[in-house]
Each structure stands twice: as C-alpha cells, then as structure tokens.
Amino acid sequence: MARKTIRSIPQERAFMPVLDAQERATNFEEVSLGFDEANALVECERCLICPEPACIPGCPVEIDIPGFISKMLKKDYHGAWDTLTDSTFLPAVCGRVCPQEDQCEGVCAVAVSGGLEPVAIGRLERWLGDMAIEKGWKNESHIEPNEYRIGIVGSGPASMACAADLAKAGCKVTVFEALHAPGGVLRYGIPEFRLPNSVVDAEIGNLEKLGVEIRCNTLVGRLFTVEQMLDEMGYDAVFIGTGAGYPSFMDIPGENFNGVLSANELLTRCNLMQAGKFPNFDTPLEIGRKVAVIGAGNTAMDAMRVSKRLGAEEVTCVYRRTEAECPARLEELHHAMEEGINFQWLTAPVEILGDSNKNVRAIRCQRMELGEPDDSGRRRPVPIPGSEFEFEADTVVYAIGTAPNPILGQTSDIKLNKWGYIDTDETLATSLAGVYAGGDIVTGAATVILAMGAGRRAAASIRDYLGIRDSMVVYEPENMGFENTLFGIDAAEKNFVHVRQI
C-alpha cells in the first residue's frame, strides 16, 4: 500500500452525531452518540500509520494505536479489539472519558505536522469497546487456577484492572467495595450522559466472568483491617485502590449554609442514589434555580451539567484561572458551553451569603489576573483589588479537588506521605509486605487511564512478589505478536507456572 500523506487522507474528522444541546440539557441521555461503522472507517483512513508513532508513547498505557487502526481498516474488528485490550482493560470507558487531547490525540502527526484535527482515536476506541460489549466478545480464556488469594480494596478503575490481570494469572481474587455498588468514580461520579451505567455494568460483568468475586457493603479498615486481611483472612497479597474522594472546602465564610455542597455529594446523590428520580427513589437532592459551581475540572463540568439537567435555570462556573488552564476534557468544556453554562473565568469566591434561614442567597467573588508562574508552571492568579462583586445563587457547589480518604491511614500502620496519600515505591509496593497500592490514593486525583495503568503495574508486581511466573513471557521470544490474544492476554498465557523461591 502506498504510504498515505497528509494530503491524501480525509481532511475533516468523520461525522459523529451528538444530541442537540437544548434537548439534551433536560435529560440524562448520552450526549456523544459515537461513530457508525462507515464513519469509523473514514476516521481510520485519516491515520497515517506513522512508522514511529508519537501516539503510542503519548498514551499512558501505550496502546498500539496504529496497530488497532490497521486491523480496523481490514475490518478485522475482533483483532483490533484484541490489540486494544492488550493494553487497556476498559476501552468503552476510556474511549469516553480519557483526556485524549492531552495524550494520544495531542501528539498525533495529523495535527502536529499536518495542521488538521487529530485522528479521533478516543472515538475509535469507544466504537470498538462498544462493539465488544454488544457482540459479547469474551475474554474467558482457560485460566489455570493457582492457590493464591488476593484481596483488593475498592472497586474503581485501578482495582478493576488489577483484579482482571491477577484473575487471568489464575489467582482467586476478591474485591471489597464500601458502597453498595461497584465501579468507584465510574459509578458514583461520572454521570449517565457521559458514561452510561450499562457500560460500567458490562465492564464489571467481564470482571465477574473472569471469576473475580465482588463484595459490596464492605468498609475495609473498619470491618477488618488491611493487616487482618494478610494475617487472619489469609490473603497472599492485597491491592489498595481506594481513590482520593475526600472533598475539599475553602474555609471561606458562609460555607455551611444550606445549599452549599460538594460536587461529590451532588453527583453521588444523582448517580449512585438516583435522586433525579425522587421521590420514587428515596434520596433527595435540592437543586436551586441558580447554581454556582466553583472549579473547572471534569468534576465541575459534571456537576454543572447535572444541575442543568435537574432543572437549574442558570448555572455559573467560577474559576480563578482562564479557559486555557481549565483542566477538564476539551469535549466536556465544549459540551458544557453548548448547553448554556455561564463561565466566569479569572474569578474567585470570597464569601457565600445566606438569608435568615441559613439558606444560600448569593455568592461574593473577586476578579483575578494571572501573575508569575507558580511551582506547577501555571501562572498564579492574583486578586484585583476592589473588584468584588456579588451574584445571586441558591446552590453553591464545590469542585475544587479532593484529599485522600483517611480511613486506611486511621486503621492501619501503612506508611502515608505528608499529604496523607499512600507511600509506594516504583513497583507500587507499600510499607507493608505484600500490600500494593495504586490510582488516586497514591497519586492524588488523576485520570481513569492512569488509575488503570497503576492497577496493571501493581498486578505485575504482585505476580513477581508471589513468584507467579508467566510462562509465555519467560519461555517464548517476546515478539510473538498478538494474533491470538484473548482479552489482551495471549492464549498461551494460560500456562502460568508458579516458580517459588526457596
């Protein structure tokens, strides 16, 4: 095949339908509808199949992007999905929620040297992931069981990826989740219109098909400690993926008025507890007419768009930096703008004002300007004197980040760093022998793909720790290719052998 050039490929991105902004802002239907086959193939044509692709190292889990796109072009979709799932455990999720513009798509040659829009890698990934769910592509390779039992704390993406890899290595894996439904942020945080629950269910279903047992309603640390898991309960190794969901507040006056809540509370009430269907579901959620959301990350975007869907007339985003620094996924920012969210950039709250019943009535803010760069390299916002102003709001939502959950620190001797996150070395081993940790509880709030990558890395470390040798990796040459992979694991990998050190 002649090499494609930037001129020979389709110049425009293939069409992907989205729901109409006016209409969707009143319901919880998924906003981005995804490619159909024809459009997916057009988009595949746009990939230059670069000999030294930048997108692979641009991906936190190094998906062989040109590899799966080449297979798609041959309509070998199952093969493409195998290539994909060789690196990612949750393609239908990551295709929807990864910040692709900062990762693979951000370095795509079509954009960087061609000046066009990058290949829509995320959308292609999602298309394959959805197809796998729809067709029920299985990952039940024959697994040779070993005698090791692994306990996993939390059921977010880090834990799910770790559980899957260890189950495939033949371990008996049990996942403990504090809430009554598994999935972590995918379940309680990211709303239905961005990541349908059915997708999360399908991914959890895959995990269960691998033999992973999920026990909800189990608060590790309090029902039993991490130490007890190793001593009394007989787990050979433990992985901790408890996330970083302890929402921060700012300590400005008025923060405890009724109507002030964290984005986590809003989203949990809405997504996990289905407050949108109150009173058919018992959990209430009071969203006022005028909602102010502080922060501009993914959590803030979700909180704003949920508020709109629950009937708020006016939703305002208050963010102390500019649009350029906005940490949310670009697509979410665009969708939020289309849905009529009002953005107040370079603005910081100074006080929340209440009425005599201690309900929020307004928020006082000040304007900011960007000063010198701070440690993170971003220009630090500084207040403009005398720029204070007030606007009416009856609900104020905090989406300014989270701190680590304190429960495991309170109940175990595990070493934490000075911010309270779990301390690990580069293999993700913690200070307790046999205990590994990864995801937001180690790095602080990050992304789904990074959490998943950490879960897989920890799984590899746990295999090393237990001396579970992957026979294929040990005895076969590396460059087998992945023609016969199942769920990303080569069929030959079923022959895991245990090499015990004496």
Added chain:
Amino acid sequence: MSSSDTHKSAAAGLPGQEEATPGAETAAATGFPIVARTDFSRTTFLLEVEHPQMARAARPGQFVIVMLDDHGERIPLTIADFDREKGTITLVIQAVGKSSREMQSRCQVGGALFGLVGPMGIPSEVSDAKKVICVGGGLGVAPIFPQARAFKEAGAHVIGVVGFRSANLVFWEEKFRSVCDEFIICTDDGSAGIKGLVTQGIEQAIAEHGDIDEVVAIGPPIMMRACAEATRPHKIKTMVSLNPIMVDGTGMCGGCRVRVGGKVKFACVDGPDFDGHEVDFDDLMARLQRYRPQEAEAMEQWLENCRRLQVEEVR
C-alpha cells in the same frame, strides 16, 4: 476466608432499568437477615441483624449505614449493641421520617436488609476516667448503652442519666441500670423519675460528686447542646456523638460536615464523637433542616401509596 466473612450483597439493581445488574441478586436472597425485633413503643423499635464479622469488629460509638432496598436511602444508625457470640448487631430506630417508617412497617424477623455497611466512624474513646456520667436522651439511650458498659468494664464509676418524654416511652431501663453504679431517670412530664430534662439529672449528679471526670451525652442535638452548656462552667470534659445528614458514610461526599472548634470536620470519618464544648450546634441544627421539604414530600407520597395499597387489598 470463611463464608461468614461478609455477606455478598446485591450490586445495586440499576434503577430505572428493569434488568438487574450482572451478578446482582435480590436483596431477599442475599441481604442481611433480621433475626429479632422488639417494639418499644408506637414509634421506637429494635432490630437485631445477623452479621458475624461486623459483630466482631464493632466497638462502642460506631454506626452503620442501612439500605432498605435498592431504591432506598442510605440511613446512618448508631450501633446500639453487638453480640459477638450470636454474631448479631442491634439497631434501635425511631420511625419519624419516610424511610424509618417504611423500615418499621417492612422489617420483620425472617426478612433482610438490602444493604448494611459498617462499623463506621472512630470508636468512642473509653478513657481511663474514674467517674463518668453517661447521658442518653430518648433514642440516644440505645447508643450510649455500649459506652456505659465499656466504662463499667474499664472499672469506672458509672452514673447513668436517661431522659424520655414520658414513662411509656422508657426502654432498656433494666439493661442500662445493670451497667451503672447510679441511675437517674428523667421524664418531661414526671411520669417516671425526676420531672425535667436530663440536664437536671446531670446537675444533680455533679452536685453529689465533686469529682466527675467526663460526661458522655447522646441524644437530639438540642439535648447535647444543653448537656455541653451544663458542664461547661464545671469544666468537665463532655463528649457528644453527632448525627448529621449522611450519604456514603465513607468520607467521600462531605454532606456530613460539621464545625468543631472552628474547623470543618466530616462526622462520618473524623467522628462521630466530638468535644461537646467545641461543637457548633447551631450549624448542626440548621444543616439538619436541609431536606425537610423533600422529606415531607416523600412521606406524603409514601402514605398515599400505602393508602392505595390498602384500598386495593380491601377490594
């Protein structure tokens, strides 16, 4: 792990979707079995729920979160007692809102709770105090009981002060008395013990003993505030157990935040016990009013549904 480790509970049936979540079983088949129930009064009842692992882990001062079914709220309830041999925990519930009244009508022996998670919160510190007053107001009598017992076991002189509106609401009197060296009962109408509030009982105990080391009070916020005010002039350490609105109970939502000593604390993971002299009770009480209108709406709809069901049954 032994089979008694944790009950596998159903993954939340996906609301609005008829088909169940993969791997989800119905609550009745796999929930947490209710093994005993006692009704103390028209509104107050006790449930004993089987959960051997929790019975082993539970300590005084901790609480659980209960879900009645997959449409239910997550309701925080203090653990009133636990029996490690029988493998059960005891909850005492006052049927006031929609969810608790629904529990009252639906939770029967032989049934099961859809969700039960815990024990949550930092256990109460059973200090080495030599003389303590354990105060329970109304329903608060239940959760203060394991603390009184723990103090007694630690060798302290325990003075129990309990308060009820009237004699017919009194429960656990004998049980409580058995772990106390002195026992004072107060009722609003004087139908049992002293006529008056628990603060009167506290004043009386302080007057009789000059050397009280600590007061522990559990009950409605207004009562706990009164207790803290009663002990403040005497500079007696006073611990209270706060009961703000909660969702997850794991420190993830911040809905349970309270102000203590001018700082924001999450009652579910930083508490629920705090120094009563530091707690901002006004703030707590205002925040407890948050969902009043919604609560009323839910109640209305529930009662309406009950009426409709009754009509159908009659037909």
